[in-house]
Amino acid sequence: KTLDDLTDIAGKRVLVRVDLNVPVKDGKVTDATRIERVAPTILELSNKGAKVILLAHFGRPKGQPVADQSLLQIVSAVKDVLGKPVAIAQDCIGDQARAAIDAMKDGDILLLENTRFHAGEEKNDPDFTKALAANGDIYVNDAFSAAHRAHASTEGLARLLPAYAGRTMQAELEALEKGLGNPKRPVVAIVGGAKVSTKIDLLMNLVKKVDALVIGGGMANTFLAARGTNVGKSLCEHDLADTAKQIMIEAATAGCAIILPEDGVVAREFKAGADNEVVAIDAIPADAMVLDVGPKSVEVVNAWISRAETLVWNGPLGALEIAPFDAATVAAARHAAARTKEGALISVAGGGDTVAALNHAGVADDFTYVSTAGGAFLEWMEGKPLPGVEVLQQK
Numbered sequence: 359k360t361l362d363d364l365t366d367i368a369g370k371r372v373l374v375r376v377d378l379n380v381p382v383k384d385g386k387v388t389d390a391t392r393i394e395r396v397a398p399t400i401l402e403l404s405n406k407g408a409k410v411i412l413l414a415h416f417g418r419p420k421g422q423p424v425a426d427q428s429l430l431q432i433v434s435a436v437k438d439v440l441g442k443p444v445a446i447a448q449d450c451i452g453d454q455a456r457a458a459i460d461a462m463k464d465g466d467i468l469l470l471e472n473t474r475f476h477a478g479e480e481k482n483d484p485d486f487t488k489a490l491a492a493n494g495d496i497y498v499n500d501a502f503s504a505a506h507r508a509h510a511s512t513e514g515l516a517r518l519l520p521a522y523a524g525r526t527m528q529a530e531l532e533a534l535e536k537g538l539g540n541p542k543r544p545v546v547a548i549v550g551g552a553k554v555s556t557k558i559d560l561l562m563n564l565v566k567k568v569d570a571l572v573i574g575g576g577m578a579n580t581f582l583a584a585r586g587t588n589v590g591k592s593l594c595e596h597d598l599a600d601t602a603k604q605i606m607i608e609a610a611t612a613g614c615a616i617i618l619p620e621d622g623v624v625a626r627e628f629k630a631g632a633d634n635e636v637v638a639i640d641a642i643p644a645d646a647m648v649l650d651v652g653p654k655s656v657e658v659v660n661a662w663i664s665r666a667e668t669l670v671w672n673g674p675l676g677a678l679e680i681a682p683f684d685a686a687t688v689a690a691a692r693h694a695a696a697r698t699k700e701g702a703l704i705s706v707a708g709g710g711d712t713v714a715a716l717n718h719a720g721v722a723d724d725f726t727y728v729s730t731a732g733g734a735f736l737e738w739m740e741g742k743p744l745p746g747v748e749v750l751q752q753k
């Protein structure tokens with residue numbers, strides 16, 4: 359059920375789970391994207407006259423109040439994005455929360471303090487969940503990026519109150535359905551990043567679902583080494599050679615093409631502007647490391663993007679943070695964005711550094727959907743059920 363099913367809510371207390379786990383430096387929010395994403399849901403409910411009560415976590419405070427993980431430092435950014443006043447209560451349950459909620463008028467917005475200041479949140483404790491539920495008539499979950507957690511405010515509450523998906527949750531689920539659920543084929547996945555070890559489940563799941571899997575970043579070296587290529591001093595998890603081989607076998611069985619780099623940009627130092635050269639992938643010097651995939655490989659990746667109807671992307675192809683080793687990621691991202699703009703490609707990206715990579719390439723707005731979720735996006739790519747989504751679908 360979505361907000362379309364939620365009529366007649368003037369005066370109702372709506373508990374809205376949002377993800378305000380945003381980057382903060384020196385007490386200031388440095389990237390408000392997650393706040394911008396939940397603004398439509400908050401404003402829609404407020405404009406319909408609901409009393410909008412925001413529930414969120416911030417950081418990992420381990421079940422007790424910690425000053426530098428207080429939502430007090432986020433509230434002014436929330437006000438700026440919404441363009442409306444937002445009150446804050448210094449606890450998410452108990453007398454402080456109750457008093458603040460009793461003082462609300464129709465359409466008001468109130469942010470309750472970090473749910474993770476109570477141990478019951480992460481334990482999904484029934485008493486804590488009941489205490490949260492006592493403050494609301496309706497529950498709306500707009501925090502896809504926290505939906506992989508079976509916590510009181512992301513899962514438990516949906517069992518106690520009438521539960522609905524917010525607009526961002528709705529958009530996210532629709533985009534993910536297009537990405538891997540019921541995609542237009544051919545589907546190509548690009549997976550990059552440093553390590554295979556953090557993405558084994560994801561790769562195993564993807565090879566069963568996509569037509570081609572492009573492997574880039576440091577993790578490509580592990581696959582190359584497993585295949586017998588000498589990767590010199592490159593980042594490589596040699597102990598995962600058997601895992602990499604197993605993934606390649608699974609791919610062959612499922613009819614998924616594995617695309618590994620054909621050339622690489624190598625350097626002897628890991629630093630911006632380091633002397634570098636392009637070498638064929640079977641000619642990596644023993645004292646050099648691959649820091650980006652080479653131009654020939656980019657041509658191959660872009661040809662796959664041109665052939666694809668659907669693209670799912672997670673992780674950069676090279677050492678994005680140090681120029682010029684960002685070149686392959688930027689070139690492929692721009693090509694995918696151009697194809698998307700032509701209406702020829704559905705492109706869904708998310709997880710970890712991916713949003714930063716697309717922003718760096720200046721194309722995040724041109725993709726069909728860019729998820730702000732980190733862990734939740736990866737678990738979705740792994741094919742795992744997300745408790746916060748499952749409970750909404752069961753209602």
Ligand code: 3PG
Nearest residue numbers: 377379417503504732733
């Ligand atoms: C995130 O930042 O990915 C979500 O807010 C979840 O945070 P967590 O990993 O601390 O549960």
